[in-house]
Amino acid sequence: MLRVRNLDAYYNKAKILNDVNLEVGEGEVVAILGPNGAGKTTLLKSVCGLVDVKGEIYLNGEKITNLKPHERIRMGISICPEGRRLFPNMSVEDNLLLGAIFNGNYKENLKYVFNLFPRLEERRKQLAKTMSGGEQQMLAIARALMSEPSLLLLDEPSMGLAPIVIESIAEALKRIKKDLGVSMLIVEQNVHLAFEVADKAYVLVKGEIVRQGSVDELQDLEEDYFEV
Ligand SMILES: Nc1ncnc2c1ncn2[C@@H]1O[C@H](COP(=O)(O)OP(=O)(O)OP(=O)(O)O)[C@@H](O)[C@H]1O
Ligand SMILES: [Mg+2]
Numbered sequence: 001m002l003r004v005r006n007l008d009a010y011y012n013k014a015k016i017l018n019d020v021n022l023e024v025g026e027g028e029v030v031a032i033l034g035p036n037g038a039g040k041t042t043l044l045k046s047v048c049g050l051v052d053v054k055g056e057i058y059l060n061g062e063k064i065t066n067l068k069p070h071e072r073i074r075m076g077i078s079i080c081p082e083g084r085r086l087f088p089n090m091s092v093e094d095n096l097l098l099g100a101i102f103n104g105n106y107k108e109n110l111k112y113v114f115n116l117f118p119r120l121e122e123r124r125k126q127l128a129k130t131m132s133g134g135e136q137q138m139l140a141i142a143r144a145l146m147s148e149p150s151l152l153l154l155d156e157p158s159m160g161l162a163p164i165v166i167e168s169i170a171e172a173l174k175r176i177k178k179d180l181g182v183s184m185l186i187v188e189q190n191v192h193l194a195f196e197v198a199d200k201a202y203v204l205v206k207g208e209i210v211r212q213g214s215v216d217e218l219q220d221l222e223e224d225y226f227e228v
Contacts, residue, residue: 001026001183002047002151007055009039009046009207016042018207020055024151027181029173031194033221034204040187041082043204044153047185048072048079059151073102078149082156082187084140088129092120092139095128099146106146112179113142116172134165141172151183152176158190166193173197191222 002024009017016039024030032040045051049069057065059075067075078099087095096113100106114121117138123131128139137157144152157173158166170193176182177197188194194201195215203211203221211218 001028001060002185003056003058004043004047005056005058007043007046007053007057009042010052010054011042016051016207017046017053020204020207020209022202022209022212024183024185027177027183028200029177029184029186029198031198031201031215032185032187032204033189033191033194033201035189038204039207040204041155042207044079044081044155044185044187047151047153048077070102073147076103076148076150077153078144078147078151079153080140080144080155080157082159084136086128086136086139086143088127090128091125092128092131093124095139095143096120096146099143101147103147103149105148109146109148113145116145116175117142133160134162134168137161137165137169138172141169141176145176145180149182151185154184154186156187156189158188158193166190169193170196195219195222 004020004022007017007020008015034040042051046053047057049067049072056063064072096110100109119135120138120142157169174197186194198215200214201218202209
């Protein structure tokens with residue numbers, strides 16, 4: 001459903017991604033692993049239309065490389081960004097409402113995300129900035145689901161969270177995969193979380209894909225992680 005072909009990405013003249021090729025199938029969960037500065041966030045931003053690129057990006061066979069970010073959202077792409085990027089002075093509920101602004105049935109989707117994360121329903125009037133780190137991550141994921149995406153992009157959902165909270169995020173992602181069948185592209189440095197949820201993975205180092213395979217084929221990554 002997502003196909004990235006020969007993608008180069010640039011910030012001004014600096015080339016950050018070099019000839020990246022990847023595919024996410026319908027309902028498939030794909031992880032992008034790699035060290036700091038590898039270009040993982042740049043790759044997700046390229047799919048959203050926020051970076052200058054060369055090469056091609058297709059969504060369900062349609063070329064989206066030159067579409068504006070809001071056009072891509074309407075086509076079913078949604079992102080849960082690095083660092084969550086919530087609206088800190090707005091309530092949980094208002095953050096969720098903004099997630100549904102371009103697409104989606106607000107009431108129905110709100111019911112789903114409150115069922116997925118009951119904590120958000122209990123705290124629906126609380127300001128986002130006063131939520132714990134784990135709760136903020138739940139809210140960021142929930143907000144991204146409010147537009148009923150067919151492709152959900154997640155940028156380091158485990159960042160800064162304790163192991164037990166990471167486990168609950170992994171459980172939520174597995175449930176989303178099962179309930180909604182949404183395709184996902186998950187950027188992670190936590191290989192354990194990525195492998196719990198993903199079907200296959202790509203390893204990105206210095207802007208290039210250096211390895212790819214099914215989660216089974218890449219099991220050795222769990223031990224000697226990115227000392228590169
Ligand atoms: N807006 C920008 N302008 C210029 N250079 C940038 C910009 N954003 C990122 N870069 C550079 O692009 C490279 C890749 O950054 P990116 O954020 O994509 O890496 P990452 O793999 O997501 O890293 P991390 O794991 O730390 O989040 C880095 O060298 C970074 O300095
Ligand atoms: Mg990043």
